[in-house]
Amino acid sequence: MTSNVAAASEALKALVAAPISVMEVCGTHTVSIFRSGIRSLLPPQLRLVSGPGCPVCVTDQGEIDCALSLLETGAVVAAYGDMFRVPGKTGSLASKRSAGFDARLVTSASDVLTIAEKEPRKEVVFLAVGFETTAPATAALVLEASVRNIANLSVLSFHKRTPPALKALSADPSLALSGFLLPGHVSVILGHEPFRFLSDLHGIPAVIAGFDPEQIMLGLVTIALQKRKGEAALRSVYGQAVRPEGNTKARELMESVFISKDASWRGLGVLPDSGLALRDGFSRFDAEKRFELSCTPGEAPAGCRCGEVLTGRIAPTECPLFRTVCTPVSPVGPCMVSGEGTCGAYFRYQRANGGER
């Protein structure tokens, strides 16, 4: 523990007199909090709850089943790592690949372009999942495919927008959230303004913070100070990394290819304007249209309470399947699969680093 973290811990103990609940929105925050043992440094009145900032976790079950159904057409389905192991109704991309279907692991959107160019006789579909951080790379892929006139590439866009999810959470009185630790990476792209409604409309302090323990503790102290003074403001402690206006080039890139659409989130249901669809000018790259898919919301695996975990309603330990049936080796839901998932973080760090709280 650094001296700054220790000082922040003491400051929090002095500042937080009444119970408060702060949501760390981002899965990277969640993992950093568990790995560094931050929960054990907090006063008992400060409750940290994990939010919906793991893109794999919030992907609706019906969206996963839709991607799996594409394999049956003979198409190549390319996806980032964690999506591979998320169970759907008929298996996962990984188990389907073992069964002979053509699912491919990619580490960047541009890998998909390479596959499509090398194998022009195959339909290649990119399973595009993620928030405003990854959507610009998908937009660049679509633009490049358009310029090169690649006919066998399409995108199954399940990208999600962060602000509508926070809107839903902040308006839910049952959650009684006292503050938000906002996602640093998303804020780099969006800047400050899309989050200002949290403080100005809902009266909830919101702080943009980076991911190391000092940043997280500073963010919590900034929220606690506001609560103590009875104030609510949007603040950033992430320094130069987040400009108030965000990354305008990345946003322009995203907006040139995508338009917002209603989307279904695990745990939150259908939220208006919370997804990203390809604009009409790029509809030839839209896998839902090309394959005439109808991706409707689906049922979570039996017994899995991932939707409640990622909205801060329960801790993973309250899921009866946690550690008994559901483990990282044999995950039932995405919250255990993903490297940013809360159940996985509890499983890995709970005992060692005081994650019980």
Ligand code: SF4
């Ligand atoms: S422990 Fe497993 S089954 Fe339970 S909520 Fe988490 S992912 Fe779902």
